[in-house]
Amino acid sequence: MDRLTIIKVGGKVVEDTQQLNLLLDQFNRFSGNKILVHGGGNTATEVAGKLGIETELVDGRRITSKSMLDVVTMVYGGLVNKKIVAGLQARGCNAIGLTGADLNLISAIKRPAGEIDYGFVGDVNDVNSRELRLMLNENVVPVVAPLTHDGKGSLLNTNADTIAAELAIELSGHYSTFLFYCFDKPGVLLDPDDDSKIIYELQAEQFNDYKQKGVISTGMLPKLDNGFRAKRNGVKEVLITNTENLSSGRGTRLV
């Protein structure tokens, strides 16, 4: 099977021009099939604030009212996504920006209101990679924003770590798939304040142990839960790292 690299980059990386340029340079160097999945939460919070819409997060997840859905559609699907696409095109990389609505790539179900009503947040229902794979065959590079759709005309806000994992799982049936979570730390750290304390290999049992003991910070948990799920479902390799170490492959490898 051909190799496919899926790189998920967090908001902090794509929202700073200098960091974004470094990332795009690094990303551009990966040969073969590749997909970039991005966040953009900080910009969404900033734009929402300017529009007088308050941001409410529960465990890092955004409560998405109708007006907040418009904001994330503008920011993720428009501003952040198209800046990345234009930046990659400038580097000779034939990028295309997508949300889960485009090509019916990722359909989702609006999360039912339980104790918390997350609003227009979608839990992934199905990934349809047919047209995406046709584009990969033409050396097109998809850039995917963290939005899905309900198939009834509404977009939904979906966590970018989850989107990256779901794409990786679906595509691992067609490619030897490598999933990289790229954020602002060089890997999963034993001590969040010491960047040298990288856990180079993390096993599922170890992870559960660390989770119980509270060693791994809460912000890392969705990334790792998604990463291990991807690993269990056919994804060849999952690496958690930062932009600087993206090409060297240094970071935390899930095993």
Add this chain to the structure above:
Amino acid sequence: MDRLTIIKVGGKVVEDTQQLNLLLDQFNRFSGNKILVHGGGNTATEVAGKLGIETELVDGRRITSKSMLDVVTMVYGGLVNKKIVAGLQARGCNAIGLTGADLNLISAIKRPAGEIDYGFVGDVNDVNSRELRLMLNENVVPVVAPLTHDGKGSLLNTNADTIAAELAIELSGHYSTFLFYCFDKPGVLLDPDDDSKIIYELQAEQFNDYKQKGVISTGMLPKLDNGFRAKRNGVKEVLITNTENLSSGRGTRLV
């Protein structure tokens, strides 16, 4: 050659939910290859206003500062585009949203500052339809936002009427291309206040005559200039109409 229908819809049509739904129903009924090109100027003005960015128009063209470029990228490339895509997917139409940066579809040159400095406004340089045509062959329906890129990493704001004409001209080498300009009047009117006074056929000489006499309102001029240019450059048919008459083909035909 296969038939291709390109429909350009103005801001007023796509910005009102009821009108948008009517349009998407009509658009969905067109069989064969089709492309939707949209505007979104009123929403851009509204969002800019809320963000404290003043809108300045010269002859209906938006002066596009750096912050206004971010607004139109959010509104055209994100909000309006993805709402249309989700609406079409809900109707079983496999839509994909694109700007000129995606797939390097439309590259442009930043308009040099003359008497007026339009800022980040792009004049179309080149249309690359290769990947677009591959998608049309797969029954994918492109939805194109009025944004281009300079190939150096910057998006540019480009008039939607022009985008529709440029796409139609490029694609008329591959398809028997029909270009529809869909706006809020049933066609070009001899009297702008009387919707029954439709000019059903408009010849280039007649148009020049009307233009000199001031019979045709200034807002129509870019649409007609683009329409006649398309007609001269291989586009099979150019029709100016509204949503209600889209399927009947009633309206102003350029001849």
